[in-house]
Amino acid sequence: METKRKRRVAKEISSIVANKSIQSPEATPYFHQGSAAIFNDDFLKTTSVKDGTVDLIVTSPPYNVDIQYNSHNDQMSYKEYLEFTERWITKCYALAKPEGRFCLNIPLDKNKGGQQSVCADITTIAKQIGWKYHSTIIWNEQNISRRTAWGSWLSASAPFVIAPVEVIVVLYKERWKKTSGSKKSDITRDEFIAWTNGVWNFNGESKKRIGHPAPFPIELPRRCIKLFTYIGDLVLDPFLGSGTTLVTCAQTNRQGIGIEIDKRYCEIAKNRVLNESKNQLAFAEA
Numbered sequence: 650m651e652t653k654r655k656r657r658v659a660k661e662i663s664s665i666v667a668n669k670s671i672q673s674p675e676a677t678p679y680f681h682q683g684s685a686a687i688f689n690d691d692f693l694k695t696t697s698v699k700d701g702t703v704d705l706i707v708t709s710p711p712y713n714v715d716i717q718y719n720s721h722n723d724q725m726s727y728k729e730y731l732e733f734t735e736r737w738i739t740k741c742y743a744l745a746k747p748e749g750r751f752c753l754n755i756p757l758d759k760n761k762g763g764q765q766s767v768c769a770d771i772t773t774i775a776k777q778i779g780w781k782y783h784s785t786i787i788w789n790e791q792n793i794s795r796r797t798a799w800g801s802w803l804s805a806s807a808p809f810v811i812a813p814v815e816v817i818v819v820l821y822k823e824r825w826k827k828t829s830g831s832k833k834s835d836i837t838r839d840e841f842i843a844w845t846n847g848v849w850n851f852n853g854e855s856k857k858r859i860g861h862p863a864p865f866p867i868e869l870p871r872r873c874i875k876l877f878t879y880i881g882d883l884v885l886d887p888f889l890g891s892g893t894t895l896v897t898c899a900q901t902n903r904q905g906i907g908i909e910i911d912k913r914y915c916e917i918a919k920n921r922v923l924n925e926s927k928n929q930l931a932f933a934e935a
């Protein structure tokens with residue numbers, strides 16, 4: 650009976666997600682509406698998305714800076730963190746289409762618990778897996794201060810230098826040129842000119858307002874989605890958190906799949922998709 654129900658829901662989802670990217674029957678979404686689906690699952694283990702089907706991955710993984718997530722240990726050794734990184738980026742590679750793109754929001758450097766070149770190390774891992782490098786966008790998160798200490802004040806003995814920015818590393822699987830999809834872009838002239846300058850200035854999101862310890866603002870996935878996908882493309886966020894990427898997909902008429910390990914964050918994401926999405930049925934009904 651349960652299998653029959655799962656089969657029915659998976660079939661329903663498959664027909665909503667036009668390119669049938671969702672596996673069945675074991676893939677039962679936590680929530681779906683229009684062309685958005687949330688899976689409460691461990692991304693490393695999930696079988697909910699089919700290989701070779703995703704047009705764009707936009708995500709901000711855990712940064713390993715001791716954020717108190719409900720269901721994830723954000724305080725591994727750096728070696729363990731890079732091993733975890735290699736595993737999930739390998740999975741992303743398998744899920745992407747040959748023309749698939751990957752916008753990876755990570756810190757430039759890490760200074761908490763010892764300095765590390767996080768962006769350089771993760772970019773190297775992604776390239777070893779097979780991802781090709783396009784560019785790195787600097788996100789100047791204007792309302793966030795990353796300064797915690799001066800090191801040695803007014804002395805050359807051991808001063809700390811910290812760039813108060815994050816980055817979005819832009820990668821692709823096999824070919825940069827997109828030849829598939831609706832070929833319909835919705836980016837305006839002004840947006841295109843502004844966003845192809847790879848220094849982005851906009852504020853971070855309030856944790857308190859969203860109820861999640863590390864949300865990114867809608868502006869981040871919005872720029873990535875409008876720059877790098879066509880209307881109707883499939884976007885995946887393997888670390889969905891509070892659902893920002895899915896809300897953006899619904900607002901921009903893209904299909905969206907989000908995976909989130911914590912049920913309480915899935916519930917936040919579901920409510921955000923229900924409350925903050927505009928045009929969310931437009932694509933499914935077109």
Ligand SMILES: C[S@@+](CC[C@H](N)C(=O)[O-])C[C@H]1O[C@@H](n2cnc3c(N)ncnc32)[C@H](O)[C@@H]1O
Nearest residue numbers: 691692721863864865888889890891893909910
């Ligand atoms: C930096 S947050 C993402 C925030 C998101 N961009 C937003 O706007 O809310 C990382 C998320 O990854 C989730 N997570 C950690 N490990 C995971 C895993 N193995 N599979 C799926 N989600 C995971 C955490 O619970 C957390 O919500």
